[in-house]
Amino acid sequence: MNEAAAQSVDLLIEARWVVPVEPHGVVLEHHAVVVRDDVIVALLPIDEARAAYAPKQTVKLPAHALIPGLVNAHTHNPMTLLRGLADDLPLMTWLEEHIWPVEGKVMGPEFIRDGVELAIAEMLRGGTTCANENYFFPDAIAATYKRYGFRAVVGLPVIEFPSPWAKTRDEYFERALTVHDELRGNKLLTSAFVPHAPYTVSDESFERIRVLADQLDIPVHLHLHETQKEVDDAKRESGLRPFQRLQKLGLVNDRLIAVHMTAVTDAEIAACAEAGVSVVHCPESNLKLASGFCPAEKFREAGVNLAIGTDGCASNNDLDMFGEMRVAAQLAKAVAHKADAFDAAFALRAATLHGARAMGLGERIGSIEPGKQADLAAVRLDALESRPLYDVASQLVYATGRHQVSDVWIAGQRKLADRELIGMDVPDLLERVEAWRGRIAAI
Structure with a gap:
């Protein structure tokens, strides 16, 4: 497909593995999730995604598993x-x-x-x-x-x-x-x-x-x-x-x-x-x-x-x-x-x-499927604590810590980028939390 025929989309996330959850037990290698507005529009091999879509932003996750949020x-x-x-x-x-x-x-x-x-x-x-x-x-x-x-x-x-x-x-x-x-x-x-x-x-x-x-x-x-x-x-x-x-x-x-x-x-x-x-x-x-x-x-x-x-x-x-x-x-x-x-x-x-x-949201979220909201989390699996890797699902459940989460999207909006929170004033938040600690400890 030539570039002129490629469909315009907002986001292309290319991952080493995608664990869609539905179908159950499936792990897809070298796949991409395509997002337009707040919705997943496609899940397909990376090469096919690059040929079919013209994204405004591409995020490459070469050592990550992409899972539903x-x-x-x-x-x-x-x-x-x-x-x-x-x-x-x-x-x-x-x-x-x-x-x-x-x-x-x-x-x-x-x-x-x-x-x-x-x-x-x-x-x-x-x-x-x-x-x-x-x-x-x-x-x-x-x-x-x-x-x-x-x-x-x-x-x-x-x-x-x-x-x-x-x-x-x-x-x-x-x-x-x-x-x-x-x-x-x-x-x-x-x-x-x-x-x-x-x-x-x-x-x-x-x-x-x-x-x-x-x-x-x-x-x-x-x-x-x-x-x-x-x-x-x-x-x-x-x-x-x-x-x-x-x-x-x-x-x-x-x-x-x-x-x-x-x-x-x-x-x-x-x-x-x-x-x-x-x-x-x-x-x-x-x-x-x-x-x-x-x-x-x-x-x-x-x-x-x-x-x-x-x-x-x-x-x-x-x-x-x-x-x-x-x-x-x-x-x-x-x-x-x-x-x-x-x-x-x-x-x-x-x-x-x-x-x-x-929660009554099964038609909107919970799996990586076209038509669902783009609520996604990327997990790095290349650290020594996660190696060697034989089974992605097993590794996620039995050998992965939350510190390995690198990126998060909710309804297509990036909320965490390479471990950095977007749109949150963390120092100000921690100052308020410490004030509450002092108040509560004095009760």
């Missing part, structure tokens, strides 16, 4: 400012005696803004391009994500006790609907209801959420069966396991994003598969809080859409999805007593396409 399916990103605050404590002690009291004293729009900004910087440097957010002040959260062009599902919180965000049940719902309306038509931001957990949300609130989620066509994202104690307490108080209660209330359906799910029965796993529930596995947080082990391989074998999340930095203590993939795969093998459980290709799929599907 990682999708963190469960986060509390303002809590980056609480990283390491109350470590080595059981879940309810950590939550009730440390985290909630501190949050009550510092939570507000500025805390939210700075925490989310720190999280965005950390996520971009780790190849994450989308987060499923679960926290208070969703208006401030959304404004910060919008400012930096980061993709997110913004949680609309509901809980039965007052917070700096809302004082009554009605106010939680009123403010949630206002934020949802403000996000209509935004290309990067959508919303979901985020009732905290069955033990902090009433039947009346859950019933309102079910009706509204159906009307608005948005997910319901909550902590569920995080510990055996949660299940035992619920049975003692109501005679029902939390999952049974949600079934009774009509919330076990394909909108439900159930996070943690450590204390579950085989029947509950089967019910999740039948109803189309998505489960988010947060292995590092569960391990650190001694919450239990999600039977991830059983969920996978049942055909449940299984995604991966980091949880918040107060309980993890990072937003490292490469580390999370590795631990998820290794832990699943140990729990299942099967070395071939939760293989590397599946771990990468859980951290990309399955997260996108859980």
Whole structure:
């Protein structure tokens, strides 16, 4: 094809390897991704791409794997400012005696803004391009994500006790609907209801959420069966396991994003598969809080859409999805007593396409396919720690660190270039973070 016939496009990314995730398990060598505006228009061999397209910019990645941007399916990103605050404590002690009291004293729009900004910087440097957010002040959260062009599902919180965000049940719902309306038509931001957990949300609130989620066509994202104690307490108080209660209330359906799910029965796993529930596995947080082990391989074998999340930095203590993939795969093998459980290709799929599907974004992101948004991450695989290389997916999951992420795009816009954040004032951010450290440490 002569130059005159070449199609004009915005971006051509030439990579040593492309891991599209869909089709599953495929690794393409010496391929290029072609982007026009914010959309992937082609994925083809580099020589063919050079002949067919006239890009405004070409990025060559001769020692890199190009993957879909990682999708963190469960986060509390303002809590980056609480990283390491109350470590080595059981879940309810950590939550009730440390985290909630501190949050009550510092939570507000500025805390939210700075925490989310720190999280965005950390996520971009780790190849994450989308987060499923679960926290208070969703208006401030959304404004910060919008400012930096980061993709997110913004949680609309509901809980039965007052917070700096809302004082009554009605106010939680009123403010949630206002934020949802403000996000209509935004290309990067959508919303979901985020009732905290069955033990902090009433039947009346859950019933309102079910009706509204159906009307608005948005997910319901909550902590569920995080510990055996949660299940035992619920049975003692109501005679029902939390999952049974949600079934009774009509919330076990394909909108439900159930996070943690450590204390579950085989029947509950089967019910999740039948109803189309998505489960988010947060292995590092569960391990650190001694919450239990999600039977991830059983969920996978049942055909449940299984995604991966980091949880918040107060309980993890990072937003490292490469580390999370590795631990998820290794832990699943140990729990299942099967070395071939939760293989590397599946771990990468859980951290990309399955997260996108859980959040209602599976048609937009999560894989490198024509027609999808150009959310991409490039990972260098030529360092001595990544050599020799026999299997790209295996190397990404078991031998790669987030420091090897070199470049990131969201909707075709470059956010990280050769490890440098674009459009973020890092010194100013760190100065604000240090001010928060001093304030919080003095509480």
